[in-house]
Amino acid sequence: SDTTTLPSTDSLRERALASLRRVGVTVPEGADLTARTPITGETLLGLKATTRDEAGEAVAAAAAAFRTWRTTPPPARGALVRCLGELLRRHQDDLADLITVEAGKIRSEALGEVQEMIDICDFAVGLSRQLYGRTIASERVGHRLAETWHPLGVVGVISAFNFPAAVWSWNTTVALVCGDTVVWKPSELTPLISLACHGLVERAAEEVGAPAGVHRLVLGDRTVGEALVDDSRVALVSATGSTRMGREVGPRVAARFGRALLELGGNNASVVTPSADLDLATHAVVFAAAGTAGQRCTTLRRLIAHRNVADELIGRLTAAYRRLPIGDPFHEGTLVGPLISTGAYDILRQALGRAEADGGELLVGGGRVLADAAPHAAYAEPALVRMPEQTPIVREETFAPILYVLTYDTLDEAIALHNDVPQGLSSSIFTRDQREAERFLAADGSDCGIANVNIGTSGAEIGGAFGGEKATGGGRESGSDAWRAYMRRATNTINYGDTLTLAQNVRFLG
Ligand code: UN1
Secondary structure, X not given: OOOOOOOOHHHXXXXXXXXXXXXXXXXXXXXXXXXXXXXXXXXXXXXXXXXXXXXXXXXXXXXXXXXXXXXXXXXXXXXXXXXXXXXXXXOHHHHHHHHHXXXXXXXXXXXXXXXXXHHHHHHHHHHOOOOOOOEEOOOOOOEEEEEEEEEXXXXXXXXXXXXXXXXXXXXXXXXXXXXXXXXXXXXXOOHHHHHHHHHHHHHHHHHHOXXXXXXXXXXXXXXXXXXXXXXXXXXXXXXXXXXXHHHHHHHHHHHOOXXXXXXXXXXXXXXEOOOOOHHHHHHHHHHHHHHHXXXXXXXXXXXXXXXXXXXXXXXXXXXXXXXXXXXXXXXXXXXXXXXXXXXXXXXXXXXXXXXXXXXOEEEEOOXXXXXXXXXXXXXXXXXXXXXXXXXXXXXOOOOOOEEEEEEEOOHHHHHHHHHOOOEEOEEEEEXXXXXXXXXXXXXXXXXXXXXXXXXXXOOOOOOOEEOOEEOOOOOOEEOOOHHHHHEEEEEEEEEOOOOOOOHHHOOOOO
């Protein structure tokens, strides 16, 4: 049921420019970078990139701003984020338009991404009065131990195309209330939404009287990102992207004793047990696997279904997949927008080829639609593939809407299959049996950073810590106590007596 008409590139350009105008941003036009839209696959406009020298200047400006920002009281830092949150509310539609134009998200998901930014602003404002340290009992008479959390420095945020704004906001709002300043290197594929977000922080900074250098934007390819990775003035590099990217960034930052917070690939699975509510599971699986055209790091990529329910579940999923409206993401009713590029579609096809060579059976999807209407864009039918076993292609993250279905007999077997992949981001179990649910959440259950019951793998709220284990990189962002990664901890031992007592009963002179 694809919508056979797509908006013209001209109308999309107009729409993006109108949003930018309302947000109050002027685009640095140039010929180094191109803003494009996956809706038609065509170019919107040319942009000036940041040079390596300019990236160094941005870090210098952020480092200078840090010197005053770090002693600004945290609730006053929160006022900046509160103001940003108000601007995001006011421009929710404009920002959502830019996300749809540049990342191809359907309207509801684009608005949801901006909502996620608003939510983290609220969280960070509250956090600005809750940067708690502990007091600790001392073993010595007349002594007290305490820990104090201090701002860390400049945070380099490297973000990906698929959540071009929300992931930036998790990092930036928390970093700002923690007293850090930020230099942001967004994906080359989403410069316009980045300019809009940066413009709003600048406006908020002006309104509350924060130093302009608290936030800087650098646009360009990986060399600009490398400038942040290798700059010892950047205390923390928070990078979201592929495991391959993280494998490069992690050691480079570590080599200069910087900190890295890595959010890398996922290969998320759901286990569907015999007692599962199959209506609920089907709905959840379709959203998690086909939503966002399979381009979330939390996208469901593996379905591990009990042998007794697999056929029934596959029947329901196949029927639901056949009815998915694919097409113009601005069109009311569309559920699956374009892939980010035709290259992403090639990757999808290659993965399906390997899966079939491994004995997989393509049950539905995998085709390309709207190729005549938009030869430079890639609209893919989400694919469902039944696999005889967890072959190497299933263990890889393919950033496209492919759901592999595997079957199991015992829960131990399901958990073993579940954990037998390099990545460890998100997971879930569908069951009405409390023992099974608890077993999945236990120490020897799911090995992921996110483990859910009776919901899918994607669409986490901001209140929890977000991130994963193993090849996902180990970082945690967003809610809970993820803020600690953006601060440094000092342990204080305070002697309020009049004698010097040494710990561990050591005697020296006295
Ligand atoms: C990502 O795909 O990089 O949990 C982030 C989710 C969203 C964030 C995804 N809240 O799916």
